[in-house]
Amino acid sequence: MKFRAKIVDGACLNHFTRVSNMIAKLAKTSTLRISPDKLNFILSDKLANGGVSMWCELDQKNFFSEFQMEGVSAENNEIYLELTSENLSRALKTAQNARALKIKLTNKHFPCLTISVELLSVSSSSRIVTHDIPVKVIPRKLWKDLQEPVVPDPDVSIYLPVLKTMKSVVEKMKNISNHLIIEANLSGALNLKIETELVCVTTHFKDLANPPLVSESTSQDRNPEQMAEVHIDIRKLLQFLAGQQVNPTRALCNIVNNKMVHFDLLHEDVSLQYFIPALS
Amino acid sequence: MPLLTQHIQDENDQYSLVASLDNVRNLYTILKAIHFRDHAACFATKNGIKVTVENAKCVQANAFIQAGIFQEFTVQEESVTFRINLTVLLDCLSIFGSSPTPGTLTALRMCYQGYGYPLMLFLEEGGVVTVCKINTQEPEETLDFDFCSTNVINKIILQSEGLREAFSELDMTSDVLQITMSPDKPYFRLSTFGNAGSSHLDYPKDSDLVEAFHCNQTQVNRYKISLLKPSTKALVLSCKVSIRIDNRGFLSLQYMIRNEDGQICFVEYYCCPDEEVSESES
Numbered sequence: 001m002k003f004r005a006k007i008v009d010g011a012c013l014n015h016f017t018r019v020s021n022m023i024a025k026l027a028k029t030s031t032l033r034i035s036p037d038k039l040n041f042i043l044s045d046k047l048a049n050g051g052v053s054m055w056c057e058l059d060q061k062n063f064f065s066e067f068q069m070e071g072v073s074a075e076n077n078e079i080y081l082e083l084t085s086e087n088l089s090r091a092l093k094t095a096q097n098a099r100a101l102k103i104k105l106t107n108k109h110f111p112c113l114t115i116s117v118e119l120l121s122v123s124s125s126s127r128i129v130t131h132d133i134p135v136k137v138i139p140r141k142l143w144k145d146l147q148e149p150v151v152p153d154p155d156v157s158i159y160l161p162v163l164k165t166m167k168s169v170v171e172k173m174k175n176i177s178n179h180l181i182i183e184a185n186l187s188g189a190l191n192l193k194i195e196t197e198l199v200c201v202t203t204h205f206k207d208l209a210n211p212p213l214v215s216e217s218t219s220q221d222r223n224p225e226q227m228a229e230v231h232i233d234i235r236k237l238l239q240f241l242a243g244q245q246v247n248p249t250r251a252l253c254n255i256v257n258n259k260m261v262h263f264d265l266l267h268e269d270v271s272l273q274y275f276i277p278a279l280s
Numbered sequence: 281m282p283l284l285t286q287h288i289q290d291e292n293d294q295y296s297l298v299a300s301l302d303n304v305r306n307l308y309t310i311l312k313a314i315h316f317r318d319h320a321a322c323f324a325t326k327n328g329i330k331v332t333v334e335n336a337k338c339v340q341a342n343a344f345i346q347a348g349i350f351q352e353f354t355v356q357e358e359s360v361t362f363r364i365n366l367t368v369l370l371d372c373l374s375i376f377g378s379s380p381t382p383g384t385l386t387a388l389r390m391c392y393q394g395y396g397y398p399l400m401l402f403l404e405e406g407g408v409v410t411v412c413k414i415n416t417q418e419p420e421e422t423l424d425f426d427f428c429s430t431n432v433i434n435k436i437i438l439q440s441e442g443l444r445e446a447f448s449e450l451d452m453t454s455d456v457l458q459i460t461m462s463p464d465k466p467y468f469r470l471s472t473f474g475n476a477g478s479s480h481l482d483y484p485k486d487s488d489l490v491e492a493f494h495c496n497q498t499q500v501n502r503y504k505i506s507l508l509k510p511s512t513k514a515l516v517l518s519c520k521v522s523i524r525i526d527n528r529g530f531l532s533l534q535y536m537i538r539n540e541d542g543q544i545c546f547v548e549y550y551c552c553p554d555e556e557v558s559e560s561e562s
Binding site: 161165168169172173175176197198199200201202203204205206207 | 365367368371372374375376377405406407408409410411412413414415
């Protein structure tokens with residue numbers, strides 16, 4: 001198993017830092033999957049912890065100027081590492097305005113992801129900051145739990161409104177209730193609702209766009225006004241929204257009635273999928 | 281558009297209270313200033329709304345929002361009274377965010393149908409509408425401090441900045457805040473008696489911060505610091521404060537607050553003095 005990669009471009013470095021910050025906000029521990037073309041950050045929570053799952057994908061060639069890897073074996077040319085997400089984002093904090101960043105899988109008594117940051121300095125001598133992030137190498141037999149989630153056929157698919165507005169609404173709703181109902185229809189309406197003994201609050205977003213229907217999907221003969229709804233843990237939604245520091249290029253919300261909500265986001269060339277299951 | 285007007289008129293008739301506001305922050309900030317307990321009592325008359333919060337039967341805060349602050353304000357009955365969860369109300373009023381975003385205003389329409397009905401809030405920002413239905417509760421009797429301006433012994437009007445620092449740095453290890461008001465030296469003194477020693481803060485009567493000084497006789501009264509501390513919220517927002525003490529030692533703090541549109545609102549705190557405990561008992 002081998003992995004080493006290098007970023008030299010400032011914009012790529014900033015972008016990678018942003019991605020790792022987002023991951024740190026979304027998942028305490030995540031799995032980093034390294035394959036010859038792609039990097040994935042994966043979260044697949046146990047049902048007892050809420051059952052949220054996340055799948056973030058980036059093309060290595062959009063970030064790295066050098067990228068070498070050798071997987072577990074020739075036919076399974078992949079590496080799966082479990083790490084504390086915040087460790088990575090904290091290590092990258094020092095990389096702002098760095099000249100170069102190197103990531104390497106090392107073994108220093110235990111497996112580590114070693115991040116070395118070459119910093120600019122006033123004098124000609126360069127300074128190098130090295131972080132060793134402890135990782136757990138995930139054995140081959142557990143990989144099957146970490147595969148790309150299958151996106152179920154949604155009842156309603158709708159583009160999300162400005163995430164900042166959504167975030168402040170959900171933040172306030174969280175003060176009042178633990179659960180939230182998210183509902184949407186095929187004529188551009190999306191509602192966020194909470195109901196408690198004390199108060200009912202509904203925020204109505206209108207005139208949103210619905211993506212064109214996939215041909216054989218079930219939603220084809222659906223009444224466009226009919227709402228599909230799902231009851232979810234409000235903290236999971238807030239966590240997702242809080243992780244989005246910049247407005248994504250595209251943000252899609254797919255609702256499977258009473259089953260789950262699936263968010264499909266695109267930040268330039270990084271795609272993020274986030275699944276929140278319905279509360280039973 | 282007579283038809284539309286007719287429609288709004290009919291709609292308004294079924295509500296005993298209807299109030300609309302272009303900028304919800306004008307209501308939010310002033311209610312935030314009296315938010316030290318979960319529940320509040322609301323009284324609406326044709327002059328406006330009074331919101332009252334009380335604690336420990338010793339302190340009462342009133343926020344007055346005059347009818348003129350609202351763009352539309354109608355009360356069908358002589359007075360409309362209900363009790364409401366203020367924490368929830370504030371969360372609803374600030375549903376689009378607590379800190380202002382430049383260039384965007386949240387508009388509010390508030391309707392109340394009458395006893396037993398919820399308070400309805402319609403908030404709108406940038407085309408997004410939030411509807412809140414907050415259940416109201418049985419109104420409870422509020423305290424009557426019987427504070428009458430004819431019984432006021434001493435009164436000082438200060439620019440709030442003069443009191444702001446003093447209040448934010450109050451020694452909270454002290455149980456009480458002692459207020460001395462006197463026609464003679466030290467004129468106006470705030471004292472605390474904490475773990476690290478006593479502290480006294482004197483304001484000379486000819487200070488630039490003192491706008492009016494009407495003290496007739498020396499009064500030294502103590503107030504529970506834990507009860508007065510919440511008034512800091514109102515103090516921070518205010519431009520002027522009037523401090524009055526009556527013949528029973530009851531304290532009234534009146535804060536003049538200028539809202540984002542330059543209109544004036546008032547928040548008033550009443551607090552009863554801390555009962556004297558003789559040396560032998562303690």
